[in-house]
Amino acid sequence: MADIDRLAEPDSVESSNLQAWYYDDNGEDQRLPHRYEPNQPASPEKLRDLGVLYWKLDPDQHESDPKLEAIRKKRGYSYQDIITVSPEKLSGYHEKIKSFFEEHLHTDEEIRYILEGSGYFDVRDFDERWIRICCPEGTMIVLPEGIYHRFTLDQADYIKAMRLFVGEPVWTPINRPADDHSSRKEYVTSFMPSTAVTVT
Numbered sequence: 304m305a306d307i308d309r310l311a312e313p314d315s316v317e318s319s320n321l322q323a324w325y326y327d328d329n330g331e332d333q334r335l336p337h338r339y340e341p342n343q344p345a346s347p348e349k350l351r352d353l354g355v356l357y358w359k360l361d362p363d364q365h366e367s368d369p370k371l372e373a374i375r376k377k378r379g380y381s382y383q384d385i386i387t388v389s390p391e392k393l394s395g396y397h398e399k400i401k402s403f404f405e406e407h408l409h410t411d412e413e414i415r416y417i418l419e420g421s422g423y424f425d426v427r428d429f430d431e432r433w434i435r436i437c438c439p440e441g442t443m444i445v446l447p448e449g450i451y452h453r454f455t456l457d458q459a460d461y462i463k464a465m466r467l468f469v470g471e472p473v474w475t476p477i478n479r480p481a482d483d484h485s486s487r488k489e490y491v492t493s494f495m496p497s498t499a500v501t502v503t
């Protein structure tokens with residue numbers, strides 16, 4: 304394997320220290336962890352099967368990180384900017400926070416690298432359950448095109464994240480229902496177990 308491929312390889316199921324769990328929809332503040340009692344962890348295999356990729360990186364190195372460079376090059380991430388989400392830093396904070404938490408998909412990958420603070424991405428599995436992915440500082444996460452998801456801050460109310468994109472960025476959310484959208488159909492065909500083609 305070439306060096307760049309090796310460097311750009313997502314964290315493996317074995318090496319992952321990502322925390323994810325099934326979301327207890329108990330009506331409480333979205334910023335709370337929403338773990339079941341007892342907790343129901345979602346495994347790295349499960350996230351892999353849903354097409355979610357992640358890396359643990361060193362945010363102190365983000366301006367000159369060979370690993371980040373390798374990921375950008377390998378995956379064609381030509382665009383990057385930095386977004387800070389907090390009541391003080393983000394204009395239109397209340398509307399944006401609300402729209403981030405509406406269940407939606409995108410016509411491209413959603414790529415975020417958490418430089419400071421923390422938050423939660425929730426992704427839908429194929430049994431219609433939410434999986435909450437804890438994203439502390441240093442987490443780089445890729446949600447595949449067409450996956451239903453949402454984002455919330457946690458109770459610290461602060462995240463600073465790098466947003467990456469292939470080409471000119473399109474941040475538009477397509478709210479659910481979007482089952483007939485080509486990005487959704489493509490996602491379902493690629494990742495939903497019952498539609499996977501078995502060759503015997």
Ligand SMILES: CSCCC(=O)C(=O)O
Pocket residue numbers: 386388403415422453454462464
């Ligand atoms: C973690 S970045 C803030 C959220 C966001 O940009 C999004 O959900 O699109």
Ligand SMILES: [Fe+2]
Pocket residue numbers: 407408409413452453476
């Ligand atoms: Fe999104």
